[in-house]
Amino acid sequence: MRITTTVNGDRQDVDDVWEGESLLYVLRERMGLPGSKNACEQGECGSCTVYLDGTPVCACLVAAGQAQGRDVVTVEGLAPDTGQHDDLHPVQQAFLECGAVQCGFCTPGLLVASHDLLRRNPHPSDPEIREALAGNLCRCTGYEKILDAVRVAADKLDGAPA
Amino acid sequence: MSQMSTRTKQPVGAPTSATNTESGRIGDSPLRPDGTLKVTGEFAYASDLWMDDMIWGVTLRSPHPHARIRSIDIGPALATPGVYAVLTADDIPGRNAVGLEFDDQPALATGVVRYQGEPVALVAADHPEIARQAAKKVVVDYELLPVVSDSRAALEPDSPKVHDGGNLVRHLKIRKGDQSVKAPVVVSTDFEVGMQDQAFLGPESGLAVPAEDGGVDLYVATQWLHVDQKQICNVLGLPPEKVRLTLAGVGGAFGGREDLSMHVHACLLAMHTGKPVKMVYNREESFFGHVHRHPARMRFEYGAQPDGRLVYGKAEIIFDGGAYASSTAAVVGNGGTLGMGPYVFPSVTVDCYGVYTNNPPCGAMRGFGCVQAAFAHESLMDELADAVGASRIGVRELNGMTEGAENITGQVIDSAAPVAELIRKVAELPLPPADTGSDLRSMPGGVANTTHGEGVRRGVGYAVTYKNIGFSEGFDDYSTARVRLEVVNHEPVATVHTAAAEVGQGLITIEQQIARTELGVQRVVVHPKDTSVGSGGSTSASRQTYVTGGAVKAACEAVRRTVLARAARTLGAEDLVLDGGKVVSRSGEVLADLVDVLGEVPVEETVEWRHRPTEAIDPETGQGNAHVQYAFSAHRAVVDVDVELGLVKVVALDTAQDVGRALNPAAVIGQIQGGSAQGMGLALMEEIIVSDGHIRNPSFTDYLIPTILDMPPMQIEVLEYADPHAPYGVRGVGEPPTISSGPAVAAAIRQATGLPLRRVPIRPEHIAGLVE
Ligand code: FES
Numbered sequence: 001m002r003i004t005t006t007v008n009g010d011r012q013d014v015d016d017v018w019e020g021e022s023l024l025y026v027l028r029e030r031m032g033l034p035g036s037k038n039a040c041e042q043g044e045c046g047s048c049t050v051y052l053d054g055t056p057v058c059a060c061l062v063a064a065g066q067a068q069g070r071d072v073v074t075v076e077g078l079a080p081d082t083g084q085h086d087d088l089h090p091v092q093q094a095f096l097e098c099g100a101v102q103c104g105f106c107t108p109g110l111l112v113a114s115h116d117l118l119r120r121n122p123h124p125s126d127p128e129i130r131e132a133l134a135g136n137l138c139r140c141t142g143y144e145k146i147l148d149a150v151r152v153a154a155d156k157l158d159g160a161p162a
Numbered sequence: 163m164s165q166m167s168t169r170t171k172q173p174v175g176a177p178t179s180a181t182n183t184e185s186g187r188i189g190d191s192p193l194r195p196d197g198t199l200k201v202t203g204e205f206a207y208a209s210d211l212w213m214d215d216m217i218w219g220v221t222l223r224s225p226h227p228h229a230r231i232r233s234i235d236i237g238p239a240l241a242t243p244g245v246y247a248v249l250t251a252d253d254i255p256g257r258n259a260v261g262l263e264f265d266d267q268p269a270l271a272t273g274v275v276r277y278q279g280e281p282v283a284l285v286a287a288d289h290p291e292i293a294r295q296a297a298k299k300v301v302v303d304y305e306l307l308p309v310v311s312d313s314r315a316a317l318e319p320d321s322p323k324v325h326d327g328g329n330l331v332r333h334l335k336i337r338k339g340d341q342s343v344k345a346p347v348v349v350s351t352d353f354e355v356g357m358q359d360q361a362f363l364g365p366e367s368g369l370a371v372p373a374e375d376g377g378v379d380l381y382v383a384t385q386w387l388h389v390d391q392k393q394i395c396n397v398l399g400l401p402p403e404k405v406r407l408t409l410a411g412v413g414g415a416f417g418g419r420e421d422l423s424m425h426v427h428a429c430l431l432a433m434h435t436g437k438p439v440k441m442v443y444n445r446e447e448s449f450f451g452h453v454h455r456h457p458a459r460m461r462f463e464y465g466a467q468p469d470g471r472l473v474y475g476k477a478e479i480i481f482d483g484g485a486y487a488s489s490t491a492a493v494v495g496n497g498g499t500l501g502m503g504p505y506v507f508p509s510v511t512v513d514c515y516g517v518y519t520n521n522p523p524c525g526a527m528r529g530f531g532c533v534q535a536a537f538a539h540e541s542l543m544d545e546l547a548d549a550v551g552a553s554r555i556g557v558r559e560l561n562g563m564t565e566g567a568e569n570i571t572g573q574v575i576d577s578a579a580p581v582a583e584l585i586r587k588v589a590e591l592p593l594p595p596a597d598t599g600s601d602l603r604s605m606p607g608g609v610a611n612t613t614h615g616e617g618v619r620r621g622v623g624y625a626v627t628y629k630n631i632g633f634s635e636g637f638d639d640y641s642t643a644r645v646r647l648e649v650v651n652h653e654p655v656a657t658v659h660t661a662a663a664e665v666g667q668g669l670i671t672i673e674q675q676i677a678r679t680e681l682g683v684q685r686v687v688v689h690p691k692d693t694s695v696g697s698g699g700s701t702s703a704s705r706q707t708y709v710t711g712g713a714v715k716a717a718c719e720a721v722r723r724t725v726l727a728r729a730a731r732t733l734g735a736e737d738l739v740l741d742g743g744k745v746v747s748r749s750g751e752v753l754a755d756l757v758d759v760l761g762e763v764p765v766e767e768t769v770e771w772r773h774r775p776t777e778a779i780d781p782e783t784g785q786g787n788a789h790v791q792y793a794f795s796a797h798r799a800v801v802d803v804d805v806e807l808g809l810v811k812v813v814a815l816d817t818a819q820d821v822g823r824a825l826n827p828a829a830v831i832g833q834i835q836g837g838s839a840q841g842m843g844l845a846l847m848e849e850i851i852v853s854d855g856h857i858r859n860p861s862f863t864d865y866l867i868p869t870i871l872d873m874p875p876m877q878i879e880v881l882e883y884a885d886p887h888a889p890y891g892v893r894g895v896g897e898p899p900t901i902s903s904g905p906a907v908a909a910a911i912r913q914a915t916g917l918p919l920r921r922v923p924i925r926p927e928h929i930a931g932l933v934e
């Protein structure tokens with residue numbers, strides 16, 4: 001089948017999609033956007049988290065066909081598009097600076113989930129951060145620096161539109 | 163360089179040099195050079211590799227833990243449209259045998275399968291789903307054989323044999339001091355540890371590209387490129403110059419990538435089809451596709467004086483190695499030589515066994531043999547304290563090793579051994595408030611709303627442990643570094659090339675910091691990790707900062723000598739140093755620009771660096787200088803337990819650790835936090851459930867790892883007692899936290915519940931079912 005979606009602001013048309021393919025597979029293998037990760041493909045780890053029409057979802061659980069005509073934002077679309085290679089969104093900057101990234105395989109999903117949290121709740125308490133990120137597994141960091149990063153990102157974003 | 167020319171083309175996502183110019187010498191905490199790519203989603207992991215004409219490989223695995231293969235019919239699978247190849251053991255050109263220590267494992271099963279999940283056949287097709295469907299059409303006729311599933315029974319003479327040579331992989335004996343000594347106070351315990359999984363998030367993956375010279379280029383996520391290369395060469399029947407490996411992006415490792423997974427399989431398919439072949443396991447396959455932490459059964463006994471001073475220790479430890487040896491012999495080495503913990507024992511008797519069964523193969527995981535034993539020695543240390551009426555801190559201070567102490571193999575600890583200080587330090591850290599308030603989120607069970615505080619009891623537990631750093635027992639443990647200093651765009655640039663795997667821990671940051679420190683330059687390029695330079699040894703045993711760090715330091719020193727000799731000739735001056743891109747006199751006077759001294763002629767040196775040798779232990783007494791360095795850590799856990807439902811909330815997990823010298827303090831903290839979470843996971847929730855050789859929970863739905871809700875805040879005390887024998891004084895950091903955190907959590911739950919709890923993970927049913 002053919003699928004047409006908007007991904008990170010660009011229209012994407014892909015052909016020959018087999019109906020069993022997930023949105024994650026299509027992003028990674030057909031659109032050349034491997035930023036969203038494939039740690040479990042079972043809906044348990046959050047590494048594949050993307051926005052679908054503004055709502056964070058596990059892309060591994062979304063059938064490719066369900067994305068037809070919809071708007072997808074992935075980790076590759078979080079940074080402001082200024083044409084500068086090193087321009088990062090404050091959430092990305094905070095993860096980098098706080099050491100919240102080790103192997104980084106959990107990072108793309110955590111960035112989307114944290115980005116979403118701070119849009120909804122610009123000043124989350126620690127329990128609120130923990131609740132919002134409970135669906136994102138990280139095996140390397142023990143999460144402490146991820147909490148730091150979200151706190152720092154909230155400060156960075158303070159006053160600025162997310 | 164001649165090797166490069168044979169490559170046809172590189173895949174999208176092949177690693178590039180890490181070149182950022184963040185400053186930072188040793189002792190600073192510069193940002194990781196791959197960090198920006200990792201937060202933008204551009205960093206390419208092995209599963210992201212891509213080539214125009216690539217096809218997909220999948221593995222057909224045995225559904226049975228022990229069976230004879232009567233026949234395999236690949237016809238229907240091969241006839242499937244879109245399928246390029248179906249391979250079995252018959253298609254292996256070289257020797258069908260792999261393995262880290264002994265090559266006792268076939269790359270593809272031949273004649274018999276010895277565990278559920280053993281690879282039997284490979285399929286390559288133009289879509290992964292077609293390959294999976296075709297694999298299901300391979301017809302394998304199995305004759306079931308008796309399953310050896312009990313590690314103790316496997317040692318009985320009448321047990322069915324997993325391998326012709328019998329079921330014993332290694333028996334390590336320690337006999338030290340008076341073997342018939344008695345003591346006024348005797349405590350003993352049986353302890354059991356379940357099978358833990360590394361659960362790295364990046365699945366096993368890689369891309370094999372057939373090359374024009376009849377060889378193959380493999381891009382893969384792994385821990386030790388050269389040991390992979392050696393095994394792949396054997397199977398393919400090719401010399402090393404035709405099997406070139408490059409490290410692709412690695413999504414965590416923790417020991418689970420020390421053995422081969424898809425490496426050889428992708429190469430076989432690529433060589434056979436002439437096409438690039440990508441293989442990516444899904445999570446279920448990952449549970450079958452790598453070794454796990456050995457489950458252990460242990461019996462420990464301590465004899466002591468009435469004041470708690472140890473007189474003797476005895477231990478029997480049985481590690482279930484599963485169907486193939488992997489690193490079982492070395493795990494037995496660690497469990498046996500280190501398994502009595504960081505205490506001084508005048509007399510010791512240890513028997514440590516590694517056995518073959520038809521369970522999933524077990525091998526390396528962070529903490530390697532020490533994790534299991536630590537649960538037993540720490541639980542028993544608490545019992546000893548209670549038996550003599552001493553405090554749990556006091557009994558550890560009394561018996562803890564100090565520098566100059568002799569351990570149970572008779573080796574003198576010749577650098578810091580601050581056992582008493584570490585345990586005191588964690589005991590002195592502030593405790594969390596007794597009442598965590600009425601917020602459900604801080605209760606055991608959380609927002610599941612299972613309690614508002616009724617039936618909740620608090621417990622506090624302590625543990626102190628130690629581990630060897632680096633490879634032991636006479637292993638030739640070395641790393642190779644090539645360092646080049648040259649002028650690029652009017653700037654001095656150092657390039658560091660090692661084959662040591664970056665798996666997320668931050669080795670590439672450390673390599674840059676060392677080069678900046680030794681060469682006084684700002685810009686350091688880290689070359690992609692590959693086999694065009696000598697072995698870096700394994701990214702395991704907490705050894706890379708020490709050993710590859712030592713190699714990079716030595717190579718930089720060699721480069722510096724050459725450069726300064728050149729400068730001395732032209733300047734006619736002696737006693738020079740490199741700093742800030744300048745050649746400087748000892749008194750700090752700038753004498754020349756490094757750029758001018760280098761001119762058009764780069765300086766390059768390659769150094770193979772070894773730590774002090776270790777030695778094999780005596781086979782009868784277990785005595786010998788088995789290890790090169792020891793690392794010590796302590797944890798204090800505070801838990802709230804809902805004793806009715808058995809739910810546990812870890813309220814605090816505080817730690818103190820001696821790291822010798824923190825080359826990158828922020829990365830040290832990251833290792834301690836992440837390592838502590840893995841140890842806590844084993845104490846509370848992480849277990850691969852195996853019954854009759856079958857894995858019952860191969861998914862993240864059923865195999866649980868700690869989430870951000872489970873992990874408490876940590877207070878961390880880092881001690882820096884430099885090891886005079888190690889480069890910069892470093893002491894390995896990665897593993898100790900995984901060893902001491904779990905036993906502290908278990909001790910805290912025992913204290914809260916009053917239950918003996920002699921098995922981990924401690925599940926709600928163990929707490930609730932016994933509490934009546
Ligand atoms: S890959 Fe989608 S939740 Fe794990």
Ligand code: FES
Nearest residue numbers: 104106138139140
């Ligand atoms: S950084 Fe490795 S899984 Fe989170």
